[in-house]
Amino acid sequence: MKTPHTKHSQLLRFVFVFAHVFFISNGRTLLSTNNHQMIRAVNLGGWLVTEGWMKPSLFDSIPNKDFLDGTELQFKSATIGKYLSAELGGGTIIVANRTSASGWESFRLWRINERSFHIKVFNNQFLGLDSAGVNLVAISTNSEASGIFEIIRKPDDPSRVRIKAPNGLFLQAKTEDLVTANSQANGGWRNDDPSVFEMTIVQRLQGEYQITNGYGPLKAPKIMKDHWDTFIVEKDFEFIATSGLNAVRLPIGWWTASDPTPPKPYVGGSLLHLDNAFLWAKKYKLKVILDLHAAPGSQNGYEHSASRDGSILWGQTEESIQETIRVIEFFTARYAPNPSLYAVELINEPRASGVPLDVLSKYYEAGYQAVRKHAPNAFVIISSRIGADATELLPLTVSKMKDVVIDTHYYNLFRDIFNSMTVDQNIDYVRVNRSSELQAITTSNGPLTFVGEWVAEWQVQGATKEDFQRFSKAQQDVYGRASFGWSYWSLKNVNNHWSMEWMIKNGYIKL
Numbered sequence: 001m002k003t004p005h006t007k008h009s010q011l012l013r014f015v016f017v018f019a020h021v022f023f024i025s026n027g028r029t030l031l032s033t034n035n036h037q038m039i040r041a042v043n044l045g046g047w048l049v050t051e052g053w054m055k056p057s058l059f060d061s062i063p064n065k066d067f068l069d070g071t072e073l074q075f076k077s078a079t080i081g082k083y084l085s086a087e088l089g090g091g092t093i094i095v096a097n098r099t100s101a102s103g104w105e106s107f108r109l110w111r112i113n114e115r116s117f118h119i120k121v122f123n124n125q126f127l128g129l130d131s132a133g134v135n136l137v138a139i140s141t142n143s144e145a146s147g148i149f150e151i152i153r154k155p156d157d158p159s160r161v162r163i164k165a166p167n168g169l170f171l172q173a174k175t176e177d178l179v180t181a182n183s184q185a186n187g188g189w190r191n192d193d194p195s196v197f198e199m200t201i202v203q204r205l206q207g208e209y210q211i212t213n214g215y216g217p218l219k220a221p222k223i224m225k226d227h228w229d230t231f232i233v234e235k236d237f238e239f240i241a242t243s244g245l246n247a248v249r250l251p252i253g254w255w256t257a258s259d260p261t262p263p264k265p266y267v268g269g270s271l272l273h274l275d276n277a278f279l280w281a282k283k284y285k286l287k288v289i290l291d292l293h294a295a296p297g298s299q300n301g302y303e304h305s306a307s308r309d310g311s312i313l314w315g316q317t318e319e320s321i322q323e324t325i326r327v328i329e330f331f332t333a334r335y336a337p338n339p340s341l342y343a344v345e346l347i348n349e350p351r352a353s354g355v356p357l358d359v360l361s362k363y364y365e366a367g368y369q370a371v372r373k374h375a376p377n378a379f380v381i382i383s384s385r386i387g388a389d390a391t392e393l394l395p396l397t398v399s400k401m402k403d404v405v406i407d408t409h410y411y412n413l414f415r416d417i418f419n420s421m422t423v424d425q426n427i428d429y430v431r432v433n434r435s436s437e438l439q440a441i442t443t444s445n446g447p448l449t450f451v452g453e454w455v456a457e458w459q460v461q462g463a464t465k466e467d468f469q470r471f472s473k474a475q476q477d478v479y480g481r482a483s484f485g486w487s488y489w490s491l492k493n494v495n496n497h498w499s500m501e502w503m504i505k506n507g508y509i510k511l
């Protein structure tokens with residue numbers, strides 16, 4: 001079925017090709033000099049960079065699996081009825097005088113092994129005992145020098161806990177401003193025992209750091225190998241190639257560049273699977289968009305960038321940037337000889353609240369050069385920042401770079417405005433608002449544009465199959481006007497709508 005919109009996009013494409021030829025014939029290099037084909041891709045998410053929500057069973061057999069790196073906990077004293085809090089967010093004492101809990105009352109775990117943890121407070125100091133060895137404080141910024149704690153759960157009520165301090169005794173909230181580590185914990189689990197706390201799990205992370213450190217060095221290598229061997233296989237490339245798609249966007253993590261001996265807790269073996277992906281891509285004539293999804297230190301604090309505890313450390317030191325450049329160079333040099341290497345995405349979704357534009361811009365310029373050293377004709381993709389307007393990247397790209405692409409991700413999710421939208425409002429939002437956002441960055445002499453992630457999922461309850469078909473069609477129409485193309489998130493997912501394979505096989509998406 002042809003609609004005015006697909007005709008429109010064909011017209012735009014024609015104009016684009018025409019403009020392309022025109023500019024080249026004028027000796028201009030601002031537009032692509034490649035034989036650019038519209039990308040219709042699918043992400044191979046959750047494969048070489050773990051995301052627990054896409055395949056929760058991966059985490060099932062981790063011992064003490066509620067307590068992984070980055071798990072955020074709150075503790076309410078059973079005796080006082082108030083929350084533990086790092087006074088001032090950290091740097092001084094711990095108190096038990098807050099009636100409600102948010103940032104200062106949240107504690108993040110660093111897992112040493114299944115029983116032992118360092119515990120981090122809001123301002124990034126770690127819990128420990130003061131010089132007298134009794135009062136609980138959050139002063140040290142060095143995890144190694146901080147205390148090692150255990151969390152002991154009541155066997156028949158796991159939200160009731162005691163916390164064992166580095167001195168072998170238990171924490172107790174003696175008064176609202178006196179939290180000490182000197183309880184023998186012999187009051188049963190009664191409310192009048194000040195060593196008893198009600199624990200709430202506020203947030204969990206289930207990324208590559210959590211799974212590898214959670215299983216530990218003995219078990220993680222086999223768990224990861226089994227996942228890599230089975231989650232994406234050659235048949236998937238065949239399926240993609242015969243479904244009307246022409247490319248894959250392949251999220252990778254920085255540690256794969258130091259295979260087979262990546263820094264702990266990451267485990268070796270992923271590079272072989274990336275090599276396989278390139279062999280299969282070549283065999284089935286699919287293009288590969290290599291996407292550095294997880295950069296050293298994490299560029300957005302999410303599990304999908306392998307953040308340890310939700311913090312954003314990438315870009316805060318020159319070393320983290322230099323290391324990332326080396327990673328980009330390693331991958332580009334390794335795969336440049338494969339005709340399937342089509343584009344290198346320098347970093348995925350840096351978050352505006354943690355990564356300043358000037359730091360990112362410097363990295364993009366250096367990363368661009370690193371790709372160019374080995375792959376003169378590959379596209380270089382730069383990702384817009386989460387929480388910032390993608391147009392901010394336009395000044396960077398104009399004239400300085402050739403064959404550069406801006407990637408922007410469109411989800412009708414993750415913001416309150418989508419919570420109450422109907423089917424038609426969702427579709428209108430794509431046709432009107434997304435379309436104008438995309439138009440704002442799709443300029444005639446600037447970079448190409450790419451909707452590198454989208455999904456036919458929304459907050460609508462009880463939508464019909466036909467609703468989904470209309471929604472995915474609207475998105476294909478609009479994102480099809482991105483001058484580089486689009487990529488669905490993702491090929492496989494236990495949540496059906498997030499699995500393009502399921503959506504295609506069940507007729508929800510037609511290409």
Ligand SMILES: *[C@@H]1O[C@H](CO)[C@@H](O)[C@H](O)[C@H]1NC(C)=O
Pocket residue numbers: 087095097098176177
């Ligand atoms: C909690 O205790 C600390 C230390 O005595 C005090 O400075 C702070 O004002 C108290 N906060 C509340 C909300 O009572």
Ligand SMILES: *[C@@H]1O[C@H](CO)[C@@H](O)[C@H](O)[C@H]1NC(C)=O
Pocket residue numbers: 417429432433
């Ligand atoms: C979408 O764009 C329209 C037209 O510019 C505007 O009136 C509307 O407020 C936008 N919707 C949202 C949810 O931002």
